[in-house]
Amino acid sequence: MSHFERLEAFFQENRERHLQELQDFLRIPSISSLSSHRENMVHAAEWLARQLKTAGMKNVELVPTGGHPVVYGEWLGAPGKTTILIYGHYDVQPVDPLTLWETPPFEPTIRDGKLYARGSADDKGQVFMHLKAVEALMTCTGELPVNVKMFIEGEEETGSYNTAAFIEANQERLAADVLLISDTPLWEAGQPALYYGLKGLCGLQIDLRGPREDLHSGFYGGTVHNPLHALSQILSSLFEPDGRIAIEGFYDKVKPISAAEKTAFDRIPYNETAMQKQLGVPNLFGEHGHTVLERNWARPTLDINGMWGGFQEEGIKTVIPAEAHAKITCRLVDEQDPEEILMMLERHLHTYLPSGVTMSITRFNNQAKPYTCRIDHPAIQAAAKAYQLTYGVSPLFVRIGATIPVVEIFHRLFRLPVVLMGFGLPSENVHAPNEHFHLINFDTGLRTICRYYDEVAVMNDSPSS
Numbered sequence: 471m472s473h474f475e476r477l478e479a480f481f482q483e484n485r486e487r488h489l490q491e492l493q494d495f496l497r498i499p500s501i502s503s504l505s506s507h508r509e510n511m512v513h514a515a516e517w518l519a520r521q522l523k524t525a526g527m528k529n530v531e532l533v534p535t536g537g538h539p540v541v542y543g544e545w546l547g548a549p550g551k552t553t554i555l556i557y558g559h560y561d562v563q564p565v566d567p568l569t570l571w572e573t574p575p576f577e578p579t580i581r582d583g584k585l586y587a588r589g590s591a592d593d594k595g596q597v598f599m600h601l602k603a604v605e606a607l608m609t610c611t612g613e614l615p616v617n618v619k620m621f622i623e624g625e626e627e628t629g630s631y632n633t634a635a636f637i638e639a640n641q642e643r644l645a646a647d648v649l650l651i652s653d654t655p656l657w658e659a660g661q662p663a664l665y666y667g668l669k670g671l672c673g674l675q676i677d678l679r680g681p682r683e684d685l686h687s688g689f690y691g692g693t694v695h696n697p698l699h700a701l702s703q704i705l706s707s708l709f710e711p712d713g714r715i716a717i718e719g720f721y722d723k724v725k726p727i728s729a730a731e732k733t734a735f736d737r738i739p740y741n742e743t744a745m746q747k748q749l750g751v752p753n754l755f756g757e758h759g760h761t762v763l764e765r766n767w768a769r770p771t772l773d774i775n776g777m778w779g780g781f782q783e784e785g786i787k788t789v790i791p792a793e794a795h796a797k798i799t800c801r802l803v804d805e806q807d808p809e810e811i812l813m814m815l816e817r818h819l820h821t822y823l824p825s826g827v828t829m830s831i832t833r834f835n836n837q838a839k840p841y842t843c844r845i846d847h848p849a850i851q852a853a854a855k856a857y858q859l860t861y862g863v864s865p866l867f868v869r870i871g872a873t874i875p876v877v878e879i880f881h882r883l884f885r886l887p888v889v890l891m892g893f894g895l896p897s898e899n900v901h902a903p904n905e906h907f908h909l910i911n912f913d914t915g916l917r918t919i920c921r922y923y924d925e926v927a928v929m930n931d932s933p934s935s
Contacts, residue, residue, distance in 0.1 A: 502561030526608035538624030555646035558597035559626035570903035629836015654892030667869035670802030695826030767869035
């Protein structure tokens with residue numbers, strides 16, 4: 471029986487066990503942004519540490535940080551071979567609005583070939599696949615074809631603030647030739663994608679204050695500025711009618727994409743009508759003069775992620791609220807620096823602050839710089855071949871409008887290639903109610919990861935940045 475035949479038999483024989491173990495992982499409500507879930511974060515980290523040991527990893531540790539713990543393990547039994555550092559995260563997003571979930575978010579449910587639960591696609595399901603790939607190789611062959619380090623954090627969904635400090639302080643421990651991350655989607659069902667560009671991120675919260683307390687609108691209407699009205703004025707000032715962001719200096723460091731990349735974008739099989747239908751919107755919208763893919767991948771964006779204040783229950787309550795609030799984030803490209811963008815944003819907010827209210831601004835810790843890389847590196851081409859062998863088609867090379875904060879940090883400190891080889895789908899409701907993971911990609915992904923290790927083991931060229 472060949473190497474891959476033994477692996478195939480192992481995955482088939484252990485599929486139900488693997489799914490049960492993954493569901494156990496998904497039952498842990500590891501929501502990193504909510505302090506009420508701190509014990510659950512530790513529980514999830516401990517669960518992972520046990521799984522790393524079971525898979526055959528050595529020197530497994532639960533390492534404390536200034537926030538949630540990091541889980542680390544390694545297998546360095548392949549002298550002279552490439553060392554792959556696998557990064558992932560065990561924290562998940564909050565689940566609200568809970569009423570929109572068809573089944574409880576932390577009670578995993580399989581239906582129609584999909585596993586529904588918070589974290590199933592982002593990123594517990596994909597992290598789990600790496601654990602099981604290592605376990606399969608160790609069980610079937612007694613060794614790995616490459617050296618492997620696993621570094622799994624618990625703060626990715628809140629910006630990896632403490633994780634960044636951990637990476638800087640542990641550069642020798644984390645040193646590797648390749649960084650491998652499975653936290654991205656395929657392009658579509660059956661069509662894998664390798665991502666060579668990620669956006670940066672920064673954000674803040676606005677808190678407006680008017681009168682000392684809520685006021686009767688009949689007694690005080692027309693006498694004080696309503697904080698909700700003021701908030702609406704400020705937020706509407708952030709955009710031009712054509713979708714362009716109206717903050718002075720915001721686009722100063724944004725470079726037009728090259729003619730070659732624009733041609734490559736135009737060749738990507740993207741169907742705007744299908745996207746409209748999938749999202750349930752009457753039309754797509756964004757900065758005028760750029761295609762949808764250009765706007766999403768290569769142009770910066772600003773989004774109002776939440777706004778609240780005043781009476782929000784059923785019926786009517788005639789008050790002038792004392793407070794109004796909003797959360798804003800920006801996705802950044804090219805040379806845009808999060809600190810510079812936040813300064814521009816804050817200056818704009820103060821410029822357009824109406825009289826009659828006061829404003830306080832709180833920056834979010836989750837900042838990240840944008841990242842792009844070249845696609846001809848042998849480690850990335852090895853991933854393309856692994857996808858080809860398992861999915862039967864060559865992957866597309868694309869950018870993504872999302873952010874993985876540690877990618878730029880690793881690239882800056884270690885100068886190593888970053889392979890973004892994910893197995894989710896764009897339609898899997900990541901960060902939204904009814905998040906799910908297609909089990910066909912769970913199955914195929916396990917085989918792809920094993921193939922990738924073998925392809926890296928036989929790379930002719932030495933890894934370089």
